[in-house]
Amino acid sequence: MTDKKNTDDLVSMFMNFGKDMKLPSPDLEAIVERHKKNLQALDTAAKTAGSGASEIMARQRAMVQEALEEISAMAETVKGGGGPQSLMTAQAEFARRSFEAAIKNTSEIAGIAQKSSTEAFKVLQQNMQETLEEARRAMTQTKK
Template identity: 45%
Template sequence: MARKPESFTDMFTRLGQDLKMPRVDIDAVLDHHRKNLEALQKSASAATSGASTLMSRQGQMLQELLHEISDVAQTLRSSGSSQEIMSKQADFARRSFEAAVKNAGETADIMRKSGGESLDILRTRMRESLEEIRNSYEKRK
């Protein structure tokens, strides 16, 4: 009877046994990498959620700005004196500046929160990963 050819995995396993190398727990390695991928997915989801929130809020800000521009254009048409028009333009410029500062702060807060959540997920997984590695070395001792 012809002997079945040995697979590469079997040859590698036999070599490790012959050299008396420590066994590698493949299930533990796969579980470790699965957890890493899950953490990356959660981090990406947090970042995507933040980007979606940011885009939605910026759309709202744009709508508010367009509405205010429309209102100002209507009031300028109905204004009579040049002094009244200049006063309304100055008021519009002041309100626009205040809104821009407020909106920039709000946008920065959304981005900071989103980035912070994403980084916290990765930091937590890194700590867990280091703990898993430390525990595996302690088991070998």
Template identity: 35%
Template structure:
């Protein structure tokens, strides 16, 4: 049975004979650490975007409830014409609130998603360059 060092020597010689490039393991480990940091930063941006969208939806709900309360206060039994006018105005305001809220939520979600993806894209570019720089041709001895 052959000991561990002879297997390592045998593999090292095999790699040298094939002309495989040498890798700087420390540089690769540092690159992976940066990759994880970029993923963390991207996730934070996405989470902040989700929180902002939830806040926009809450604001839309609050505005809708305010309008409903106003309608209820102004409602007059047995005055059909005025009530129809109030209900029509309520429906128009609710539609405007919903459309505005949807536009703002979509814009916020798009912005946070774009930022999160850009963080990952930039890190991938950097990582590729770091990997290229860490690979050195193996010169047979």
């Protein structure tokens, strides 16, 4: 029981200290509103990042499908027979196309990831700028 009373006394002491020093009281509604905006910005950034991840997964699935189709076509070529020279040529062509596709696909995935993370960062950056601007306005208003 006495701990609660001591805590209340301590809180009251600090509140009275602030009043005695004529410190400005914070605008609680503005603080709560800013926190709501912060949470909304985090939600938007998370959705943006999640959307980018979904896009990457969908594209990777399509890339795997394309690779499987390419492998099937190669298997048909090998199954069709032909001389050793034609098989070597087909394998070399398959290896070249696979290598080119891997480079193109890696670049494409990196581009999607970069775009998604840039968009998410812009949301957070804009929110930080708004927060700083609100804090600056609040500080300049109390000085008047």
